[in-house]
Amino acid sequence: MVGIALATLAGCAASARHDPAAFDIQSVRSGAWSEAATWQPARPPQAGDRVLIPPGHEVVFDVVEPGVIRSIALGGTLGFARDRDTELNVGLVTIYGAGQVPVPDDVDAGDAHAHHAPVAGVGGALEVGTPALPIPAPFTARIRLHAVEGMDPSAAPALICRPGGRMDLHGAPLSRTWVKLGAPAAAGDVGVTLAEAPTGWRAGDEVIVTGAAQHDASPTSSRARPAYGGTEQRRIVAIDGATLTLDAPLAVEHYGSGPYRSEVANLSRSVIVESATPDGVRGHTMYHRYGRGSISYARFAHLGKQGTIGRYPIHFHRVADTMRGSSVIGAAIVDSHNRWITIHGTEYLVVRDCVGFESIGHGFFLEDATEVYNVLDRNLGVRAYAGARLKNQALFFDRNEGAAFWWANGRNTLTRNVSCENDHYGYRYESRTGLKFDSHLPVRGVDGVRTVVDVRALPIYRFQHNESHTEALYSFSLTATDLLGNEGYPVRTPLDAPPDDGSHPHVLKDLTAWQTRYGLHAELPSMWIENVTLDHAEYGVYRPWFDRQVYKNLRIAYSNEPFNRGLDDYSLQQGSITVDGLEIVTRRTEPSLPIIQISDDNVSGRAESHFRRVAVREAPGEPASRPGKPLVNRGGGPRPTPTTAHGVPVYLHDFFGPGRDAKIVSTAARDFGADGLRYRELAGITGDESRIAEVTHVAFPRLLTPRDDQPPATVITFPTAGIPVRLQGGSLTVTGTSTDDVRVQHVTVNGEPAQPTDDEFLQWTVTLRGVAPGPLTLTAVSEDAAGNVEQTPHVVTVDVR
Numbered sequence: 001m002v003g004i005a006l007a008t009l010a011g012c013a014a015s016a017r018h019d020p021a022a023f024d025i026q027s028v029r030s031g032a033w034s035e036a037a038t039w040q041p042a043r044p045p046q047a048g049d050r051v052l053i054p055p056g057h058e059v060v061f062d063v064v065e066p067g068v069i070r071s072i073a074l075g076g077t078l079g080f081a082r083d084r085d086t087e088l089n090v091g092l093v094t095i096y097g098a099g100q101v102p103v104p105d106d107v108d109a110g111d112a113h114a115h116h117a118p119v120a121g122v123g124g125a126l127e128v129g130t131p132a133l134p135i136p137a138p139f140t141a142r143i144r145l146h147a148v149e150g151m152d153p154s155a156a157p158a159l160i161c162r163p164g165g166r167m168d169l170h171g172a173p174l175s176r177t178w179v180k181l182g183a184p185a186a187a188g189d190v191g192v193t194l195a196e197a198p199t200g201w202r203a204g205d206e207v208i209v210t211g212a213a214q215h216d217a218s219p220t221s222s223r224a225r226p227a228y229g230g231t232e233q234r235r236i237v238a239i240d241g242a243t244l245t246l247d248a249p250l251a252v253e254h255y256g257s258g259p260y261r262s263e264v265a266n267l268s269r270s271v272i273v274e275s276a277t278p279d280g281v282r283g284h285t286m287y288h289r290y291g292r293g294s295i296s297y298a299r300f301a302h303l304g305k306q307g308t309i310g311r312y313p314i315h316f317h318r319v320a321d322t323m324r325g326s327s328v329i330g331a332a333i334v335d336s337h338n339r340w341i342t343i344h345g346t347e348y349l350v351v352r353d354c355v356g357f358e359s360i361g362h363g364f365f366l367e368d369a370t371e372v373y374n375v376l377d378r379n380l381g382v383r384a385y386a387g388a389r390l391k392n393q394a395l396f397f398d399r400n401e402g403a404a405f406w407w408a409n410g411r412n413t414l415t416r417n418v419s420c421e422n423d424h425y426g427y428r429y430e431s432r433t434g435l436k437f438d439s440h441l442p443v444r445g446v447d448g449v450r451t452v453v454d455v456r457a458l459p460i461y462r463f464q465h466n467e468s469h470t471e472a473l474y475s476f477s478l479t480a481t482d483l484l485g486n487e488g489y490p491v492r493t494p495l496d497a498p499p500d501d502g503s504h505p506h507v508l509k510d511l512t513a514w515q516t517r518y519g520l521h522a523e524l525p526s527m528w529i530e531n532v533t534l535d536h537a538e539y540g541v542y543r544p545w546f547d548r549q550v551y552k553n554l555r556i557a558y559s560n561e562p563f564n565r566g567l568d569d570y571s572l573q574q575g576s577i578t579v580d581g582l583e584i585v586t587r588r589t590e591p592s593l594p595i596i597q598i599s600d601d602n603v604s605g606r607a608e609s610h611f612r613r614v615a616v617r618e619a620p621g622e623p624a625s626r627p628g629k630p631l632v633n634r635g636g637g638p639r640p641t642p643t644t645a646h647g648v649p650v651y652l653h654d655f656f657g658p659g660r661d662a663k664i665v666s667t668a669a670r671d672f673g674a675d676g677l678r679y680r681e682l683a684g685i686t687g688d689e690s691r692i693a694e695v696t697h698v699a700f701p702r703l704l705t706p707r708d709d710q711p712p713a714t715v716i717t718f719p720t721a722g723i724p725v726r727l728q729g730g731s732l733t734v735t736g737t738s739t740d741d742v743r744v745q746h747v748t749v750n751g752e753p754a755q756p757t758d759d760e761f762l763q764w765t766v767t768l769r770g771v772a773p774g775p776l777t778l779t780a781v782s783e784d785a786a787g788n789v790e791q792t793p794h795v796v797t798v799d800v801r
Contacts, residue, residue: 097164119164145283633687
């Protein structure tokens with residue numbers, strides 16, 4: 001428990017003077033919840049009570065209480081016992097900052113979008129474990145949220161952390177919350193082998209085994225929910241190293257060998273927050289600005305109010321940088337009716353190793369495009385279902401169609417995440433302007449100052465090592481097109497956004513999509529796309545906005561349409577692209593659409609497509625009697641009559657030999673043959689509407705010149721403010737996260753160099769020696785490989801004992 005000096009009885013009386021009859025019961029000293037001496041009147045709280053714990057009191061919740069406590073107001077601390085099972089049934093818990101007046105049944109409904117001033121002093125706390133002392137297995141600490149008569153059902157039940165309050169929820173750690181399969185799992189199997197032996201998993205835990213084969217159902221036209229059949233829920237009966245025995249046989253196959261494998265995720269935790277009536281009024285949690293606290297290895301089940309803005313299972317509400325140092329690690333968010341984790345107007349939040357399973361609307365969600373420097377790392381998102389737009393939502397263009405990951409400001413980090421079986425998107429970056437939204441917003445800069453910028457001009461900061469599979473529609477979808485009407489169709493002109501000189505492109509690296517419909521929807525100008533694998537995607541690169549897009553090392557296997565024309569059926573191209581390294585694996589049983597489709601309209605008159613190091617191979621066992629795909633041709637489907645004076649040439653560099661290049665054009669282009677070249681058909685290369693000619697020494701253009709002038713961003717994740725930390729022989733271990741658009745080179749804490757523990761400095765640690773008890777200010781700062789030094793280090797003062 002946090003050490004706070006005990007308040008005097010006079011102090012308690014003073015805190016209640018505002019309305020002595022407002023609460024049915026309040027603590028008069030620190031002690032156990034179950035002890036009558038802790039309370040006035042002298043009895044433990046009972047069903048229907050409005051409970052107050054005044055400042056300075058530490059009450060330990062030590063019972064399984066079936067009666068529903070109406071509300072709890074925390075000016076002091078309510079902690080949960082670590083040596084037994086506990087269960088709190090409650091309608092509302094409100095955590096106050098120092099100096100705030102507790103109010104019974106304070107659902108905070110009228111304060112949902114207010115800004116707050118800093119709160120001085122020690123406030124109240126809900127402490128269900130701490131990072132250093134979590135609730136250990138096999139014990140569980142459970143909070144069940146109940147709707148109670150007289151409270152606004154649109155705002156309650158809830159856990160509300162007001163400014164200056166602290167909410168900490170920490171369960172027993174797991175070495176990994178989800179892992180890949182280590183061997184194939186067939187239909188009928190009751191045993192599954194994991195790729196590694198996790199620690200902290202136990203018999204009786206609930207798990208999911210994610211789907212592998214793409215389903216046929218699609219919500220494209222009807223908006224109906226697809227009938228998913230791949231991901232299966234089971235319980236663990238026994239564990240032997242990396243082998244799990246499940247309580248029932250699997251119904252379908254799950255991939256467990258080769259590069260594409262299903263995941264097994266553990267949904268059980270020793271700390272649980274859940275709605276008592278999932279089919280009735282559901283609960284939610286919320287952190288306000290200047291709140292404190294973190295979450296680790298806790299389960300949030302059956303939460304979220306469907307269709308209601310601001311009511312989510314885990315919600316950081318407009319906290320800006322006031323909660324820098326807070327994190328959500330290893331949480332399981334299960335059966336949400338309104339997203340998994342909402343990051344709204346928040347900076348420097350670390351969300352890592354979380355599992356989201358089933359949500360109405362987007363899952364891991366950054367709400368209004370002002371969020372920057374947040375890190376979403378190694379999370380798993382499964383089955384974000386399509387929902388309706390929320391009333392008064394910040395971004396009108398967001399249809400809430402069901403994305404595992406959704407964000408609208410590029411200056412955030414998404415790394416090592418996996419998405420599976422989502423209604424519309426695995427990953428959806430969307431940033432638009434027009435109609436009801438102005439994309440010019442106040443955004444924190446590298447110097448810490450918030451200035452108004454066009455968020456569409458902020459490049460994607462770090463998007464790397466992400467994977468998507470078994471999606472209903474899109475795996476990776478990134479768009480910032482302007483709007484024509486409400487349906488989101490792009491206008492036939494370049495974006496009305498600040499000009500880009502090619503030095504700050506959107507960067508996507510090391511991505512994998514498999515068993516999906518649309519692999520990579522790259523509808524942004526100025527993109528650097530490197531090391532991408534698209535396997536068994538009906539469309540590989542789909543509906544691209546071809547304008548200064550650079551592709552390097554792209555592998556597309558078993559795709560009906562591997563490389564789409566510009567904006568698909570619009571068939572228009574704004575600018576040039578380069579593709580350096582394209583490996584295609586195809587089969588003759590696929591439709592004979594071309595591998596590379598030619599865009600019809602050359603909007604700028606300067607658009608070209610340049611390819612080199614192109615390799616095409618057929619899968620073994622293909623029937624020789626059926627012709628294969630042509631390499632380059634006009635696309636299928638609607639073919640608009642070209643309207644621009646020039647077509648878009650496709651160059652294959654070194655196709656006929658070093659320095660001997662191929663130029664392929666559409667026979668439908670209005671300028672076909674005007675260049676005087678001798679075009680011809682070439683079997684396997686051209687199609688019915690394309691012709692090839694040899695040209696020499698065509699320059700492979702350099703469209704982008706990326707410049708690294710963005711410094712890293714750093715968060716100390718342990719220790720945190722508000723929770724005393726114990727020295728070990730005069731030493732203190734500090735851990736944290738640093739991220740950069742290219743690579744972090746150094747991290748120091750109080751001048752001492754930190755050591756990377758995972759993916760360079762995405763996680764790091766340092767041990768400070770010779771530390772004396774008392775207040776200790778920690779300053780963490782990072783430097784990247786280009787020499788950019790963080791201008792706003794993370795500074796936190798902790799209580800060392």
